[in-house]
Amino acid sequence: SAVISQKPSRDICQxxxxxxxxxxxxxxxxxxxxxxxxxxxxLTLIATANQGSEATYESGFVIxxxxxxxxxxxxSTLTVSNMSPEDSSIYLCSVGYxxxxxxxxxxxxxxx
Amino acid sequence: KNQVEQSPQSLIIxxxxxxxLQCNYTVxxxxxxxxxxxxxxxxxxxxxxxxxxxxxxxxxxxxxxLDADTKQSSLHIxxxxxxxxxxxxxxxxxxxxxxxxxxxxxxxxLAVHP
Numbered sequence: 001s002a003v004i005s006q007k008p009s010r011d012i013c014q015x016x017x018x019x020x021x022x023x024x025x026x027x028x029x030x031x032x033x034x035x036x037x038x039x040x041x042x043l044t045l046i047a048t049a050n051q052g053s054e055a056t057y058e059s060g061f062v063i064x065x066x067x068x069x070x071x072x073x074x075x076s077t078l079t080v081s082n083m084s085p086e087d088s089s090i091y092l093c094s095v096g097y098x099x100x101x102x103x104x105x106x107x108x109x110x111x112x
Numbered sequence: 113k114n115q116v117e118q119s120p121q122s123l124i125i126x127x128x129x130x131x132x133l134q135c136n137y138t139v140x141x142x143x144x145x146x147x148x149x150x151x152x153x154x155x156x157x158x159x160x161x162x163x164x165x166x167x168x169x170x171x172x173x174x175x176x177x178l179d180a181d182t183k184q185s186s187l188h189i190x191x192x193x194x195x196x197x198x199x200x201x202x203x204x205x206x207x208x209x210x211x212x213x214x215x216x217x218x219x220x221x222l223a224v225h226p
Contacts, residue, residue: 006155042201042216043156092155096212101146103155 002027002097006104013083013111020079021107023093028073030096034066037090037106046091049076083111114139116204116217124223129192133220135185135202143205143212147176147187150199150219159187159200192224 003026013019023032031050035043046066047055055068069077080087088111093104116137125131137145144163148156160169160176162185169176173196175188189196202217 004155009153042218044216045214094155100158100161101214103148103157105155106153108153 001100002029002095002102004093004095004102004104006093006107008107009105010108011110013109015084015111017083018079018081019083019109020077021091021093022077023075023104025074025095027097030073032070032076033094033096034068034076034078035092035094035103037092039089043092046078080109083109085111087111114204114206114213114215116202116215118200118202118217118220120220121218122221122223124225125192127192127194127224127226130188130190131192131222133187133189133200133202133222135187135217137183137185137202137204137215137217139183139204139206139215141206141208142180142183143207145176145178145185146203146205147174147185148201148203150201152198156201189222192222194224194226197222197224 005024034046037043045058046061047057049055049068049070051070051073067079090106090108092106119134146161147159149159150156159174160171162169162178164180173190178185199219199221201219204215205212
């Protein structure tokens with residue numbers, strides 16, 4: 001299975017600022033996924049990041065708020081822009097491999 | 113509508129006891145069903161993967177069952193340990209438009225007390 005290194009693990013940010021989250025995978029993968037997990041809730045898919053093309057966003061998520069980069073097959077970033085307290089969540093990246101899915105350890109974001 | 117519902121929402125048991133978590137789904141077309149364990153502050157980790165034709169699958173003290181006719185799955189934990197305290201998430205995969213789509217349940221938060 002793939003191993004994902006996600007950072008930062010947590011951060012406290014001021015309202016109106018932006019935070020970029022990074023995910024590094026130990027093998028080449030075609031598709032990477034970004035999820036949000038709000039307190040006490042399950043995971044919600046934000047977008048799918050494909051190398052060499054623009055990310056595909058789910059309903060309710062827009063590129064201006066959550067820009068994604070995917071410069072190669074082992075790396076991706078998610079930026080949470082112009083943050084508000086409502087953006088306080090855990091953000092996770094994920095990759096598919098064979099029949100499985102691996103998740104990063106998550107970034108716990110608190111916006112104050 | 114594709115949905116995954118888990119019960120109970122939370123559960124407290126004593127160390128050494130068994131417990132069973134439930135997952136009901138209305139997902140079509142069904143590809144497979146997975147149970148994940150998510151420790152606090154960590155990402156989900158896969159416990160089991162079950163396809164349409166599999167009824168039971170074990171991973172150590174974890175045993176998952178699947179009834180594709182009634183669209184129900186369960187996760188049974190035997191001889192619970194303090195380290196089993198976590199959220200357990202049921203995920204159903206559907207295959208549509210050439211891609212897999214993951215449908216997540218809200219999870220069951222398990223607390224094992226000494």
